[in-house]
Amino acid sequence: MADSAPRRTVLAAALAAVAGTAVASTAPAAVAGDRTGHRHAPEPALVDNRFWVSWIDWWSGAREGTRLVVDTRPGLVIGAPAGVTDYPDPHTGTTSTWEYATWTSPVHTSSVPATEVIASWNAATPPGTWIQIELRGTYTDATTTPWYVMGRWASGDGDIRRTSVDDQSDGRSSVWTDTFAVDDPASGLRLASYQLRLTLHRTPGTRLTPTVRRLGAMASDIPDRFTVPASTPGPARELAVPRYSQNTHVGQYPEYDNGGEAWCSPTSSQMIVEFWGRRPRPEDLAWVNPDFADPQVCHAARFTYDHQYEGCGNWPFNAAYAATYPDMNAVVTRLRSLTDLETLIRAGIPAITSQSFRKEELTGAGYGTSGHLMTVIGFTETGDVIANDPASPSNEAVRRVYARREWENIWLRTKRYNASGAVVSGTGGVCYLYFPERPTPAQRKALAAVGIRR
Template identity: 50%
Template sequence: MSPPAPGRRRAGRGGSRGTRTGPTTRRERPVPHPPSAAPPPPTGAAALPERPAPSVELHVRTGAAGWEAGGHAGTAARTGPPAALVLARSAASLRRPDARGEDQLWESAHWTSPLCPLAAPATELVVSWNADVPRGCWLRVEVLATRSDGRRTPWLPLADWAATDEDIAPASAAPTGDDVVTADTDTLAVRAAAAARGLRITALRLRLTLCRRPGSTAVPAVRRLAVAAAALPERETVPPSPPGPASGVELSVPPLSQYAHEGRYPHYNGGGAAWCSPTSLRMVLAAHGRHPDRAALAWVEPGHEDPDVCHAARRTYDHRWGGCGNWPFNTAHAAVHRGMNAVVTRLESLTAAEGLIGAELPLITSQSFEESELPGAGYATAGHLMVVSGFTADGDVVAHDPAGRSRAAVRRVYPRRAFETVWLRTRRTRADGSVGTGSGGVCYVLWPEEADARQRRALAAVGVR
């Protein structure tokens, strides 16, 4: 059975897919100021950062007590297991096209969070969620930000999401915002000009709207809602971190190559050559022993290698943006698997990543670089995701990079200093001398419900619960 054709894809958002330019599913943010000078190569002598490390806060709402707080209009806190915010009764209705593009009326209920002040004013927010959304249901995520000048944004839509594409076409909202703050795809950010004037986000509220078909008794449930807030400095270099206790630790992660799917299902982000994010996701889920039900793979053409990756690409596809690299869509899909949890967050160094590796929790990192900046990669990319699966005895990074052309080429060792730079920086100089951006330490953190005490301590150390 073939999958339904997705909605129209926006051109120019998926990046280059050639061998030299590498696999890309991410886009770059506008850069407010050109750098005063090109940075030293990341493999050279350690250099001090141009600005301090980013201030990262992860605010997580979970548990019955967490969901009881805030304003309810048809929603309720379920004590569990698992504890969740659920649609208890229809409180309103709204119209939205269904997966076929036909106008559809939906029952809805919504929850509004209490005001969440930020300890450190932020320039960027990423919202992620874990939800159980049965057929016939979907959810909408919105944010309202308080600015440092005392004004508030309007409610800004971030996404309409469902676990499948059979009821709606899951999609991020079209770019929107005010004169200071903009919401685009998976990120809420202070505009470059406003950030240069010192404006920041100081607090926020979130609104979840839970929807289902009229007359349905299905119950969508949100188990976790997370906001990663960061004040991102403009820096091309980052301080080096010394090898830590995870040196010499390498986790068992099944290698998967996105290029095994090159040319397949091109209506999903151009096909497998651009599927770095879902391929990385499948590697980590497999390491945790999580796989989709065989029935869910019935649409994949028989004989395709690793059909789980095709499935993940379809389920993470953002029908508005036209890519499979929407960060929250990936963690939301991970959390659909039995007993799995996932958030998008930022880490401040490889030392933090070592804490997770030492607890047997591989993570997925987002980075961009020129070919010469990451020795051993063999490609350049404006945005790419890969799995950090361990560290050598010398502290270099063992990565499961889905850009490997075969399974045997997926496992890589990248120099610690180079990897830390291309992952943590927020600004970079491209080969042509123009200025690009970096993710500032973005990563997906996945963990099983049966996580042991050591793993929960490691998660708590990076603010995850």
């Protein structure tokens, strides 16, 4: 059931140690009101999304060896390589030579001076190619970070091993697997702006190339809060999302973190990929043991696996996996409230949410977790959350209904008490959104309402 318990636990402990235990509860971003009819004053924006996706976006960056592909979905490819580099893969022990080309974004000044930034991307990397994503930022005191590696990624695993990079810090900020974080938010230091640098690699002497269709990041400054105000329920709707249990895979593929509780993220990703009518081809699944049910879940685990983190819970790697399917987009972001989730569900867009809780904090779950992904597929007439919870004993048991008040609190809070009474972190509304290249007008409007614009 844990999406990334070891790594998220490390991040939680680090942030809690900085913040201490005396953290005041504060409200989330603006909500309409609570069940008593009281209204809450709007708050400043807490999340900033910036994604480069259009022809103008790609043209605005600095290119060294990359060129634009102009079609129904613009992107970047290798034109004339900028140079050659060696990459010693720490997970294979081999060093290979690659041609490369780069694209560097313009400086983006975030509308939210940020304590955290999470990058995400959509790309195709045929065999013989891979990409690297880096971030460099400027703090609010005008000093700069180094270039941080946010991921070395390929859709396959035959050339390099897909990986995050540990031990990146300048003493003021650090990268925790997939998340840039200011080390001491209480100091007032924030990241004011950032650039992303994309490096495309290919086998020398070939015409192979990755194609990158989307690159961007979510920057946020979510206030410390143990609780959030109750939101007002909206219209009921339930989406017909396929149901898969992670627990039917216990013990499968130890090399990809052994199935079971470690596979909530890829299991959730596969549910939504198939909701949109995409799925692996039979030949893609030929490597899976034919005795295993739902081989597509095994496939998702293998191709979201982060070889440094040694797990399948890397948030951007899951989004990148979903976007390998035809005409799919995927981003990692934060939402402000259940009202945002209701906006998406009403438009026909399910979401994958990340949360952590003790067993007694979520009635009917039957477990506690330091980090878990669920697929939100709807809301009942009374506003309760309908989730496909992969931490279920069978596919048939995956659909759950969770109490609205409990669920929104465990998802949106940034601080919580664990079973030992220690203060640890919550995700503050993190979610994955997967959607087609050509969303309906209603879906496009809903995505814009939660900060995802084309």
